[in-house]
Amino acid sequence: MSENPSPAPAAPTAASAAAPAVRKRTVLAWSLWDWGSASFNAVVTTFVFSVYITSAPFGPEERVSAELGVALLVAGVVVALFAPVIGRLTDQAGRRKTWLGINTAIVVVCTLLMVLVAPDEQFLIFGLVLLAIGNVAFEFASVSYNAMLGQIAHNGNVGKISGIGWGMGYLGGIVLLAILLVGFIFPEVGWFGVTAEGSWNVRIAMLVSAAWFAVFAIPVFLAVPEIDARAHPASGGRWFVSAYADVFRSIAGLWRDARQTLHFLVASAVFRDGLAGVFTFGGVIAARSFGFDSTTVIVFAIAANVVAGLATILVGFFEDRLGAKRVMIWSILLMVVCAMLVFALHDAGAWVFWAFGLLLCIFVGPVQSASRSFLARLIPAGREGEIFGLYATTGRAVSFLAPAGFTIAIAIGGATIFGIIGIGVVLLIGLLLLLPMRAGGSRPRREAAA
Incomplete structure (x- = not known):
């Protein structure tokens, strides 16, 4: 028998306004997971290990880049297929924090083992497998982590708390990246005598990243209570199949009874892929269209993430x-305006990208944070893991949009700078899907502490 997936959105109630204050130390403990987990996003998947694993020692650039794409594609398919059911099962069994811990540990171990990936072609598959497994575990951990937002926030402060967490993620990744660049990667002889011989500068950076995540993940397990079990999965081997059937019934129920939630899952998937495209292809545009060298790209990336992190925390206090x-509408709209200014003025020189590119990055974090808090308001207590699992799945399902828009725009325009128009179009489509949404939402309720 299916459950009613979500009540109709309602305006904030007096009860929500009178909700007890959230302990600052609990919010800090929760947000420190974001601070620590950014080591995987910033160092492993974006700036350091993914660049290292596609470098010359591992084989021809075209082949290793293609194999990296295959590894991440497989990881994305696994996340899309399993995230909702994993989220639902953790909700049912009261194991949200348990599975956050398990998946966090898997990410840390995968990062730790990357120290063994020596610069030789025979280690390519090993490195890609670690990267793929780490990505899957990270996404599963993020489902449980995002679901915790309803445990520590109420309708009057969910935007602020979400913004603090997301902003801490940006800043934590950049602080760690700066430490690694200064201490190990840039110098000829780094801290503790580490050099680039055998790529030990990169490999030691993986050890530091693993330790960083492990240490900063600890507080959330001490400060945030586990949720209560609400139902028990079916016994034997049928529990997994039963969970899938429940997920499909939930989707049908969302269509029937709570289309606002389903509508938002689709709209947010589109504009979130546009946001991902900003960071995925921003460096390419900077290098190809504005002549940035690799060092300048990294400096810009650090500046962009600092700007995004600070803006996310600041806007969260007003959200x-x-x-x-x-917040989402105006941020997306202003991002598109900045993107078009970068395109229109690109012949004026590199200052255009520095000025309007950084201005654009101000609005990326607030959209991501507001998207999470908006969805949190729509989810009834006890269903957070499941719905945030669907949130991950819908995001993966349309992850081709930004790459397709970028590629098609370049094919039509004949130059890399046209790719920014393709990303802007994806953002606009997401904005148009978002506009009909009603702004209200049901109040996230903090779970009863065990």
Whole structure:
């Protein structure tokens, strides 16, 4: 028998306004997981290990890049297929924090083992497998982590708390990246005598990244209580199949009874892929269209993430008053304006990308944070893991949009700079899908502490 997936969105109630204050140390403990986990996003998947694993010692650039794409594609398919059911099962069994711990540990171990990936072609598959497994575990951990937002926030502060967490993620990754670049990667002889011989500068950076995540992940397990079990999965081997059947019934129920939630899952998937495209292809545009060398690209990336992190925290303090939908609409709109200015003025020189590229990055984090808090308001207590699992799945399902828009725009325009128009189009489509959404939402309720 299916459950009613979500009540109709409702305006904030007096009860939510009178909700007890959230302990600052609990919010800090929760947000420190974001601070630590950014080591995997920033160091492993974006700036260091993914670049290292596609370098010359591992084989021809075209082949290793293609194999990296295959590894990440397989990881994305696994996440899309399993995230909702994993989220639902953790909700049912009262094991949200348990599975956050298990998946966090898998990410840490995968990062730790990357120290063994020596610069030789025979280690390519090993490195790609570690990267793929780490990506899957990270996404599963993020489902449980995002679901915890309803445990520590209420309708009056969910935007602020979400913004603090997301902003801490940006800043934590950049602080760690700066430490690694200064201490190990840039110098000829780094800290503790580490050099680039045998790529030990990169490999030691993986050890530091693993330790960083492990240490900063600990507080959330001490400060945030586990949720209560609400139902028990079917016995024997049928529990997994039963969970899938429940997920499909939930989707049908969302269509029937709570289309606002389903509508938002689709709209957010589109504009979130546009946001991912900003960071995925921003460095390519900087290098190909504005002549940035690799060092300048990294410096710009650090500046962009610092700007995004600070803006996310700042806007989060006003989001609960302004409304998450309003923050998303204006942020996406201003991002598109900045993107078009980068395109229109690109002949004026590198200052255009520095000025309007950084201005664009101000709005990326607030959209991501507001998207999470907006969805949190729509989810009834006890269903957070499942719905955030669907959130991950829908994001993966349309992850081809930004790459396709980027590629098609370049094919039509004949130059890399046209790719920014393709990303802008994806953002606009997401914005148009978002506009009909009602701004209200049901109040996230903090779970009863065990």
